[in-house]
Amino acid sequence: xxxxxxxxxxxxAIGEEMERDENxxxxxxxxxxxxxxYKATQGLLDRFGSKRVIDTPISELGFSGxxxxxxxxxxxxxxxxxxxxxxxxxxxxxxxxxxxIRHMSGGQVKxxxxxxxxxxxxxxxxxxxxxxxESLYAHFPGLITIHPSEPYDAKGLLxxxxxxxxxxxxxxSEQMYGMKQEVPDEEYVLPIGQAEVKREGSxxxxxxDGKMYHVAKQAAxxxxxxxxxxxxxxxxxxxxxxxxxxxxxxxxxxxxxxxxESHPFAGVAGEVGFLIQREAFDYLDxxxxxxxxxxxxxxxxxxxxxxxxxxxxxxxxxxxxxxxRN
Amino acid sequence: xxxxxxxxxxxxxxxxxxxxKWNIKEGDKVEAGDIVAEVETDKATMDLEAFDxxxxxxIFVKEGDAVPLGEKLAILGEEGEDISDLEGGGSxxxxxxxxxxxxxxxxxxxxxxxxxxxxxxxxxxxxxxESDKDEDSAEKKGSDNKGDEKAGKEEExxxxxxxxxxxxxxxxxSPLARKIAKEKGIDLSKVSGSGPHGRIIKADVEDxxxxxxxxxxxxEKPAADKASAEKADLPKPSVTGASMREDxxxxxSQMRKTIGKRLAESKFxxxxxxxxxxxxMKKAMEVRxxxxxxxxxxxxxxxxxxxxxxxxxxxxxxINASWKGDVVRLHGDVNVAVAVAIDEGLLTPVxxxxxxxxxxxxxxxxxxxxxxARDKKLQPEDWEGSTFTISNLGMFGIEEFxxxxxxxxxxxxxxxxxRDVPVVEDGQVxxxxxxxxxxxxxxxxxxxxxxxxxxxxxxxxIENPASMLL
Numbered sequence: 086x087x088x089x090x091x092x093x094x095x096x097x098a099i100g101e102e103m104e105r106d107e108n109x110x111x112x113x114x115x116x117x118x119x120x121x122x123y124k125a126t127q128g129l130l131d132r133f134g135s136k137r138v139i140d141t142p143i144s145e146l147g148f149s150g151x152x153x154x155x156x157x158x159x160x161x162x163x164x165x166x167x168x169x170x171x172x173x174x175x176x177x178x179x180x181x182x183x184x185x186i187r188h189m190s191g192g193q194v195k196x197x198x199x200x201x202x203x204x205x206x207x208x209x210x211x212x213x214x215x216x217x218x219e220s221l222y223a224h225f226p227g228l229i230t231i232h233p234s235e236p237y238d239a240k241g242l243l244x245x246x247x248x249x250x251x252x253x254x255x256x257x258s259e260q261m262y263g264m265k266q267e268v269p270d271e272e273y274v275l276p277i278g279q280a281e282v283k284r285e286g287s288x289x290x291x292x293x294d295g296k297m298y299h300v301a302k303q304a305a306x307x308x309x310x311x312x313x314x315x316x317x318x319x320x321x322x323x324x325x326x327x328x329x330x331x332x333x334x335x336x337x338x339x340x341x342x343x344x345x346e347s348h349p350f351a352g353v354a355g356e357v358g359f360l361i362q363r364e365a366f367d368y369l370d371x372x373x374x375x376x377x378x379x380x381x382x383x384x385x386x387x388x389x390x391x392x393x394x395x396x397x398x399x400x401x402x403x404x405x406x407x408x409x410r411n
Numbered sequence: 412x413x414x415x416x417x418x419x420x421x422x423x424x425x426x427x428x429x430x431x432k433w434n435i436k437e438g439d440k441v442e443a444g445d446i447v448a449e450v451e452t453d454k455a456t457m458d459l460e461a462f463d464x465x466x467x468x469x470i471f472v473k474e475g476d477a478v479p480l481g482e483k484l485a486i487l488g489e490e491g492e493d494i495s496d497l498e499g500g501g502s503x504x505x506x507x508x509x510x511x512x513x514x515x516x517x518x519x520x521x522x523x524x525x526x527x528x529x530x531x532x533x534x535x536x537x538x539x540x541e542s543d544k545d546e547d548s549a550e551k552k553g554s555d556n557k558g559d560e561k562a563g564k565e566e567e568x569x570x571x572x573x574x575x576x577x578x579x580x581x582x583x584x585s586p587l588a589r590k591i592a593k594e595k596g597i598d599l600s601k602v603s604g605s606g607p608h609g610r611i612i613k614a615d616v617e618d619x620x621x622x623x624x625x626x627x628x629x630x631e632k633p634a635a636d637k638a639s640a641e642k643a644d645l646p647k648p649s650v651t652g653a654s655m656r657e658d659x660x661x662x663x664s665q666m667r668k669t670i671g672k673r674l675a676e677s678k679f680x681x682x683x684x685x686x687x688x689x690x691x692m693k694k695a696m697e698v699r700x701x702x703x704x705x706x707x708x709x710x711x712x713x714x715x716x717x718x719x720x721x722x723x724x725x726x727x728x729x730i731n732a733s734w735k736g737d738v739v740r741l742h743g744d745v746n747v748a749v750a751v752a753i754d755e756g757l758l759t760p761v762x763x764x765x766x767x768x769x770x771x772x773x774x775x776x777x778x779x780x781x782x783x784a785r786d787k788k789l790q791p792e793d794w795e796g797s798t799f800t801i802s803n804l805g806m807f808g809i810e811e812f813x814x815x816x817x818x819x820x821x822x823x824x825x826x827x828x829x830r831d832v833p834v835v836e837d838g839q840v841x842x843x844x845x846x847x848x849x850x851x852x853x854x855x856x857x858x859x860x861x862x863x864x865x866x867x868x869x870x871x872x873i874e875n876p877a878s879m880l881l
Contacts, residue, residue, distance in 0.1 A: 339613060341588050370587040370613040371606070409606055409614075 092262040095125045095201075099163060100274060102247040103133055106161060112139035112148055113202075123262050124168045125202065127389040128227035129394040149175030149200070153182045159180055161247060169256065170214045177330030183252035185226030195250045201243070204232070204256035205296055205346045206383055209390055214376060216385035220347035223324040223356075229253040229277060230323040234298035236266040239323050241275030258296050280327035282334065287316030289404050290334040293344035294320050297376075297395065301344045304400035313408060323353055325409065327386065331357065332364045332388055339370040340407040344400055349377045358384035372404040413464045413488030416447065419479045424669055425452045429477045430484070439467045441487060448484070453669030454758060454794060456787045459484075467489045469498065475664070497693045502742040540699045545605055553633035584611035591616045630696040668757040677818045681734065681853040688866040691874050692829050692844040706771055713749070713803045714774045714824055714849070719872035721745050721765035722879050724799055727865040733819040734855045748817060749777055751784040759817055760786045761797045801826060811847040821856040824869075825849040846873075 089097075100278045103109045104398040110133075111126060120127040141148040145166065152162040166172040172179065183196050206215035229251055233239040239257070248252040253370040263368040283298075284305055293301035298319050305315035316334050320327055336339045341361055354375035360371050376399045384390050403411040418428050429451040435441055441461050448459040460793030465487035472484050485514055486494050522806045582599045588611045592599045595616070602619045604611035627863070664669075695715055702710050724731040728741040745766040747758040758779035801815040803826040814825040827847040848869070852862045872879050 366586045367590040368587055370585045409612060 086267045088265045089236055089265075089268045090262065091239055091257070092123055092127075092234045092236060094126045094236045094268055095243060095257065095262075096129065097242035098129060098240045098247070100129060100132065101128065102244055103129070108139075108159065108246075109161045110137040110139065110155075110162065111163040111165060112141050112152065114141055114171075117142060120270060121165070122381040125257075125260060125262070126165065126223060133305075140317045145171050145175030147175075148176060149178035150182065152198050152200075153178050153186070153196060154250075155203070156183070156196045156372045157186065157194050159200075159362045161197045163199045163201060163247060165242055166200065167213065168259070169202050169218045170216055172200065173200065173216075174255060179222075179228070179252070179254070180225050183362050184225050187251065188227055197247075197250045197254045198253045199243070199246045199255050201246075201255035202257060202261075203259045205258055206378075206390075206394060207259035208351050209385055210383070210385060211385050212382035217295075217346035217378070218283065219256055219350075220345070220352040220356075223301075223326075224351075227252065228324065230256070231321065232256045232295040232323050233321055234261070234293075234295050235336065236264065236298055237268050238275060238319070239279070241273050242277060242321060244272075244274045245277050248274070253277075256295065260296060263298075264387060275321075278322045278325040279316050280322075280330040282316060282330065283319050284315060285395050286316035286338070288314045288316075289340040289342065289408055290316045290318060290336060290338045291342045291344060291400065291404065292318045292320060292331055292401075294323060294353070295346060297344045297346050300395060300397055301400050304397040304404065308404055313404060313410070315404065325355075325405035326357070326360075327361045328357070328364065331361065335361055335365045337366045339368055340404075341369075341373045342403040342407055343373065343375045344395065344403075345375065345377050346395075347377060348361065349375065349379050350380055352377060371407040371409065374407050376400050376403050412487050413468060413492050413494045413700055415483050415497060416459070416461065416485045416487065416566055418450070418480050418482050418484055419459070421450060421452045421457045422454050422482055424454075424673065425480065427477050427479045427593055427665070428452050429665055430472050430474050431456050433466050433470065434471070437616050438469055441465060441467060451665055452787050453665040454791065457790070463487055466851040468492060468494050469742075477714050477815050484703060493751050508549070517541055546644050582611065583609055583844065584616075585613065587613050588616045600748055628867070652840065664755055667763055669782070670756050673818060674815045677816050681855060683813075683816060683851050684854050684859065684862075684864055685849055686859070687811055687847055689712050689847050689869050691834075691844045691872045693877055695873050696829075702770065706774075708774045708778070710769055710770050710774050711777075712805065712829065712831070712846075713742055713801070713826070714770050715776060715873065715876060716749050716768055716800060716803065716824070716869075717749065717762060717765055717773050717777070717878055718768075719869050719876075720799060720801060720824060721747050721762075721768075722872055723865055723868040725766045726868055727861065729857055730852075730865045732821045733798070734821060734853055737820075739821075739856050742798040744796075744798065746798045748800040748812075749780070750800060750802040750817075753785050753787075758789055758801055759797060760784060760789055760793045763796070798822070805829065805846070811849055813849050814851050816851050816853055821853045822862070822865075823851045825851065 099111060104108055104110075111129065115122045116126045118131040119139045120130070126138065143333060149164060149172070152164040155162045158232045162214070179200060183198055183200075186194050186196055204219065205217035210377060219230055222228050227250060228352070229246070231242050231246060231253060233242050243255055261311060275369040284302070286305070291301045298317075301315075301317055305317050309313055313374050316338055318331055318334060320331070340360075343357045347353055349355065354377050358373040358375055362369065376395045378393055378395065381393070419646065433448050434445075435447045441447060442464045443461055445461045446458045447461045450457050450459050466489060467485060468488045469482070469486040472478050480482065486497055488494060488823045504594040510774050527709070544681040550708065553737075557865040583604060584599050584602075585606065589599065591597075591613060592602070597616060597619055599611055602611050603609070603614050605615050606612040684829045692712075695712065699710055699715065702822075724747070729739075731742050731745055733740045733742065744762075744764060745761045748761045751758050753759060760783070762768065762776050766772060769775075780789065780793065797817065797820060800814075800820050800823040802814045802823060803828050804812060806827040808828050810830065812825045812829040814823045816823050825848065829844050829846045832843050832845045834845070835841075836843075848866070850862050852865055
């Protein structure tokens, strides 16, 4: 085991998979010569050469389509978006081609492609550069959506994503690239679609993905001091969603708060809340609560931004609501 | 500006009222002072007056519905005014909403059957929208009020949704609480909820203790079996006892509820003790006849008892008292309540300052109250503020009985019939007229000797009515 940063394990996962399968290649803005906008691809150009580590022009629609075409022809592209905010420009290729070609060809053509890059807000970046897309991509059948919160999960799941024969949306975070965790030195792959109970508790289930996992974790630590034991679940994969793990926990705790960085309407948190009431109705002692960003774009002002992005306080408030502590 | 008419407190013991009759319907114009409804309280049927004028925009409650204090009854305002923000808790809105979601549920069911999996999910999510409002609002609460104004509105309507249910008599409980209650056989209507809007939650059901276990006869059963086995040998009765009449359940009226509640509270909390005294009524009867020859109203024996008690109470302040927990209040006024039986129950109108009133006034007032009571026209001020109560069943030939103290009084006098009895006078058995009265006293306030002294005073006054003139 050794301490590794999020960006290091992303690099390792890509490197290992490129070693393992020569069909794997990576392209995107600044991935090669500049070693990646966030240094996730540092050193890969030197190791694998410019045929497999490709700098693209600023043309998301173009290189997304290029990736889909390469995948149709048997290669396994990794397409890096400098942020998923820019992927919106290429989203036709993702939603209409990558996600649907296998379906439309009656299963004849597989699309083994990974679209990856940072997702969600990262401080004062303004409304158009602060969007969390996990709910949007999870909406479309044909796409796998992964939203890890910690380096260990990120490495194992990225390797699984590269090996998967379906298009995968792999969501990272600018604010998590420097985050460190003990990661095994030997190779490992994690199953897609499996949540993990990262903290056991008996009073309330809190489900939180990506960056919000860390917010929920802080809330859980604070609540533990007040005697409230939170069972904290990291779904890790948004789609397919491991609802079984959540239901099992809710049947134990009878209360649930879902924390997610998307907007509330038609978001992941709403869907999870729905599934809980359908699968565990008789076990609920309170309506499921969710904590999300509000139904407004990100503000730029520091004060407004801090009020906009949920923090531990919002999670604690929601936990207090479902446990009838306020 | 729309105003809400809600259930007012029309008597000091009232907790809910029943709309006996609406005089208005939606769309009617109402002026301040108009009588908009008749409300049956625990004591009487009273008029509900409108304090403001306007058009009746909404009526929430049907005739015959019982409504807790403060609950919305109707909304007045200007025609066409938007009252959606005031409508929270409206039974109409609630009803139709529920229906809608039922319909949708059906749709969804059939969808899931025919298409299964994926498309079924889509329909599910369709339905989810409905409940989303609620959830959203709750979430806004949970995750700080960082939402926009729209979210704030949703919160209100969400709350209204939750509030509607109790008007339909539905018990609000979390699904888990329902499940536990079912498993344990607990009647949720007996559990009080500690959650928002009185929602019963897990903790409430788990902490709930049934007052009296319903199935105790398990030990008695074998004995009964044995008895019936023995009976088997006996000849069968010729009449089989087929039921002549079905059991009938009568809804408990507001008055019965109050009688039950107040008297149970009195009997269970104040330690009663009873003292009976027998008095000679010969002189009282003579005085009454003499008075009635000159009086324009007929003086009854009860009037004499009221007057005697009032005079005695002035001399025995500890009987004219109330238990107040930390203090015993000795009342300055002597206000004697007289129990009046009516078909639905009984009422206790109060003869105020009875010690200062003459028999004629007492008689007139009592007759007036009795008539009003039978017509259910008594007003709260007629029955409030008593310091002592008299209950008389003499006219039914009851020799003696014990009454339950009428709170917040400390004592009640139960008056029996005047009997013809042989009495010994100067060593001779002669015909006598006797009457027994029984004082029920709250031992927290009154001790045995004090009660006895009071009864002796009453007896002396009745036996020598002229002394009441002193």
